[in-house]
Amino acid sequence: MNLEKVGARITKIMAQKGISLEVLAERTGLESGFLKRLQEEDIYPSLGPLLKIARSLGVRLGTFLDDQISEDPLIIRxxxxxxxxxxxxxxxxxxxxxxxxxxxxxxxxxxxxxxxxxxxxxxxxxxxxxxxxxxxxxxxxxxxxxxxxxxxxxxxxxxxxxxxxxxxxxxxxxxxxxxxxxxxxxxxx
The missing domain is CATH 2.60.120.10 (Jelly Rolls)
Structure with a gap:
């Protein structure tokens, strides 16, 4: 199971897409200091900012949560x-x-x-x-x-x-x- 934190996933996607912190801040309307803190610390913003980040990076919100692919039906005990x-x-x-x-x-x-x-x-x-x-x-x-x-x-x-x-x-x-x-x-x- 991949336990990669959301900040690490955001950083990885930004690198893959060649998007800087400043560009992401501009696209999302979020402060670059907030985004940097999100990348470096084990924190999550409320869903509003997280959704803005996902949309700006062109990914689903679930991209920050998924760690393994399952077949239907998905059961979480x-x-x-x-x-x-x-x-x-x-x-x-x-x-x-x-x-x-x-x-x-x-x-x-x-x-x-x-x-x-x-x-x-x-x-x-x-x-x-x-x-x-x-x-x-x-x-x-x-x-x-x-x-x-x-x-x-x-x-x-x-x-x-x-x-x-x-x-x-x-x-x-x-x-x-x-x-x-x-x-x-x-x-x-």
Whole structure:
């Protein structure tokens, strides 16, 4: 199993395509300092910036997650899940969530399914993100707060939400306890 980190994969793809850090920053609208930090440290941005990077490099978001090719059907056992993505809240802030890809290895996929652990948020300053596509979320455990545009929704275990992810949004645990969700993201080709 290839455990190459997302920063290393981005660097490798940039080298293959002859794209400099400055060009990638210009194409994505992201700061070059942020991209350099992403390349050098074991961190993952939220899905919005990661999607911008994928699009700018001409690859699927899954390219940063895939480590082996599987045949249909793809089965991911709960015992085989590994915390592979830890998304930052903001610069120099603790990790906000842990993503476990449930589609890793299926190279012809059109959706990105995840099991996500949402960690309690310290401080209420949240940054909304937006990107092309749609998201479908089911709360498994805990209480989840979804900021969607100017509205805030609280979801409990068993609740779901489906939305257009072009609208600025944020998904996080509510209160002092962690929460867990299944999320399926769709990005148009």
């Amino acid at each position: 709960k015992s085989d899940r590994k915390g592979e993505l830890s998304m930052l809240r903001a610069k120099d802030r603790p990790v906000a969530s842990r993503f476990y890809s449930l589609g890793r290895g299926k190279t012809d996929r059109h959706m990105e399914p995840f099991f996500i652990e949402l960690l309690p948020e310290s401080g209420k300053e949240i940054k909304l993100s937006s990107h092309e596509g749609e998201e479908f979320i089911v709360v498994i455990d805990g209480e989840v707060e979804v900021v969607y545009g100017k509205k805030t929704h609280r979801l409990l275990a068993g609740d779901s939400i489906y939305y257009n992810s072009v609208v600025p949004h944020h998904v996080g645990s509510f209160g002092d306890s962690a929460a867990s969700i299944y999320a399926v993201l769709y990005f148009p080709e």
